[in-house]
Amino acid sequence: MRKKRPLITVLLIALAALVLVSSCAAGMPADGCSANSGTASSDPTSIPQSAGSSSEPSGHDPIAPSPSSLNTSAPDPTSTVEPEAGPILEIVFLDVGEGDAALLICDGHAALIDGGSAGKSSFIYSYLKNRSLDHLDYVFATHSDEDHIGGLAGALNYATAGKVYCSVDSGDTKAFSSFKKYVEKQGNSIIVPSKGDVLDLGPVKIQILGPINRSDEDNNNSLVLRAEYNETSFLFTGDMQREEEQDLLDSGCTLKSTVLKVGHHGSRNSTSYPFLREVSPDFAVISVGSNPYGHPTEDVLTKLRDADVEVFRTDLQGNITCLSNGRTVEFSVERNRDADTVGTRSGTETDPTTSPGEDEVTYILNKNSHIFHYPWCSSVGQMRESNKICFTGTRDEAIDMGYHPCQRCNP
Ligand SMILES: [Zn+2]
Ligand SMILES: [Zn+2]
Numbered sequence: 001m002r003k004k005r006p007l008i009t010v011l012l013i014a015l016a017a018l019v020l021v022s023s024c025a026a027g028m029p030a031d032g033c034s035a036n037s038g039t040a041s042s043d044p045t046s047i048p049q050s051a052g053s054s055s056e057p058s059g060h061d062p063i064a065p066s067p068s069s070l071n072t073s074a075p076d077p078t079s080t081v082e083p084e085a086g087p088i089l090e091i092v093f094l095d096v097g098e099g100d101a102a103l104l105i106c107d108g109h110a111a112l113i114d115g116g117s118a119g120k121s122s123f124i125y126s127y128l129k130n131r132s133l134d135h136l137d138y139v140f141a142t143h144s145d146e147d148h149i150g151g152l153a154g155a156l157n158y159a160t161a162g163k164v165y166c167s168v169d170s171g172d173t174k175a176f177s178s179f180k181k182y183v184e185k186q187g188n189s190i191i192v193p194s195k196g197d198v199l200d201l202g203p204v205k206i207q208i209l210g211p212i213n214r215s216d217e218d219n220n221n222s223l224v225l226r227a228e229y230n231e232t233s234f235l236f237t238g239d240m241q242r243e244e245e246q247d248l249l250d251s252g253c254t255l256k257s258t259v260l261k262v263g264h265h266g267s268r269n270s271t272s273y274p275f276l277r278e279v280s281p282d283f284a285v286i287s288v289g290s291n292p293y294g295h296p297t298e299d300v301l302t303k304l305r306d307a308d309v310e311v312f313r314t315d316l317q318g319n320i321t322c323l324s325n326g327r328t329v330e331f332s333v334e335r336n337r338d339a340d341t342v343g344t345r346s347g348t349e350t351d352p353t354t355s356p357g358e359d360e361v362t363y364i365l366n367k368n369s370h371i372f373h374y375p376w377c378s379s380v381g382q383m384r385e386s387n388k389i390c391f392t393g394t395r396d397e398a399i400d401m402g403y404h405p406c407q408r409c410n411p
Contacts, residue, residue, distance in 0.1 A: 089204055089229045089324040091259075094127060095314040095334070096120040097289025098265060099147035102236060103133075104227060107202035111138040112155055113225065113236050114148040118175055121154030128158045135159055137201055139183075141166035141190075142222045142238025146175040156182035163199075166190045167211060167221045167238075193223065195251070203326075204229045209255070210240070212247040217399060219264060220244040226257060230326030235279055237263040237270070241396060245275035255279045258329055259322060262286045262304070266296020269396050276303055283331065285320055286313045286341075305342040313341045363411055365389040365403050372398045377409035 087107035094101040096116025101124060104111045110133050115124050128134070139161040141149045149166070156164075156179075164183045169190040171177075183190055197208040210224035222238025235257035241264060248255060260281035263270030265288040284304055286296045296313070304311050310331075312320045318334025363372045364380045368387040373380050380388070391398060395411060405411050 086203060086230070086326050089227075089232075089326070091227075091234060091322045091324075093261070093285045093287055093312070093314055093320040093322070094124070095289075095318045095320075096123065096147075096151060096287070097315075098291040098295065099151070099289065100142065100238065100261070100265075100287045101151060102261060102287070103127075104201060104204065104206075104234075105133070106204050106229070109137045109202040109204075110135070111140065111201050111206070112136050112152070112159075113140045114142055114238070115151030115153075115155050117147045118150030118153065118178070120151035121157070123154070124151045125154035125158045128155060133159055135162070137162040138199060138206070139164045140223055140225060140236075141179060142224075142236070143167045143218050144171040144173065144176050145218060145239060146173060148238065149179045150175040153178045153182050156186065160186055161188060164188050164190055165193050165208075165223065167223050168192065195253075201227070209251075209253050210244055210248050212244070212251050215243060216404075217241065217243070217396060219269075222263075224248065226254070229324050232259075232324040232326060232329050233257040234259045234261070234322075234324075235281070236261045239264040239267075239270070241267070241269040242272040242275070243400070245270070245272050249274055249278060258282055258324075260284045260309075262296070262300065264295075265291070265293075266300045267293065268297040268299040269394065271300045271303060273303065276307055280307075281309055283322070283329065284309045284311045285322075286311065286315075288313060288315045290315070301342040311341040313339070316341060361395065361411070362390065362392045363395075363398055365391050365398065365401075370403050371406050372403040372411060373406040374409045374411050377406055377411075379406060379408055 089104065089106040092103045092105075094103060094116065097120065099116035099120065100114040101116045101120070102113045104113070115121070136155065136159045139152060139155065141152055141164070143149075144166065161183070166179075169192050171180075180190065193208045195208055195210055195212055199206045199208075205228045207226045207228070208223060209226050211221045215221055219239035219241050220243050222240040222244065223236075224238065224240055224244070225236040227234040227236070233256070235255065237260070245263070255275070255278045257279050258281060260276075260279050260283070262284050266286045286300075288295050301311070312331060312333060314320060316339040317336045320334070321332045323330045323332075362375060364375050364377070364383070365372045366383055366387050367389055368384070371379075372391070375390075391401075395405070398411075399405075
């Protein structure tokens, strides 16, 4: 956000100058020229700051007073009409450990994007219940992975859903069957949306940006949603990886967003440089818990740090709430407001100098059949030496190289 400050400062100075000129021209006393100093706090659309965030040194500017609310000296009453003090959009990134769950609430409408794993069902249930959110206009399951759809059963056990969207409408996992069962129990069926679809959540527009192409890698079938509320926007990426990011870049859709929900819990297979550059977020949220993959990876944290993005993390800060009045956003967290969210000592279980990176495994690739195996797979013993390639990397990288997982060892 630091990069935005000069613009806002210039704007405020320009506005202050305007007020000065107009009010002084009207013969107002000198102190009338400082009328804007208290505007933000009396502005009905201003958002209360979270405890401890008011002196946030590297943070963003507080909700700026609207130009017309500064225009106190204009004589014509019709021109002093305040802009509609619109409703507040609240987005809560729920701390569901390693998984995703984000709740959007605006003007009596609500939507849930993912629900964490099955173990978080009761947490989701209680959260909705505590807030009496017994109806969700939309439920989105970005993709069928358990850490995204598992907890939706809890949501649907408490709240009714208007419409339920998922990147697929069938799946063979227990989590998927349970999710589907609850959807159908309410008389709904799973809708697979198309890119370009736009849904209204009160005054908020939710656009489906992806997936654009179907992939063998389920993470790359993640629904990608962009919620836009006037001048503020929020990009929800599920577990999208760089292939789907590239598809979105190629599609030419608007990616620029105020807030980015970082893809795949901060995996290094997501948040590629070109994608991050295009989204150019001021803030990012990483939904992550303890995990064996080294999420969030140093790679991604470094990119966010270098891009001067203010990062929030559910593993360090609990539930993360973002409020938007349509012009600016304000964050508050459950704990550790000042945590070093991009510090070099994060992801302690993976020291990149001594251990392989996240998800890195040694596979044996068969360059003839284009199938890859674990080294212990019985097929490897039958393979011609000349066809064998020993490869250390991630499963996704092997797939990217055009290889398919063996049906026998299921790498
Ligand atoms: Zn996930
Ligand atoms: Zn996934």
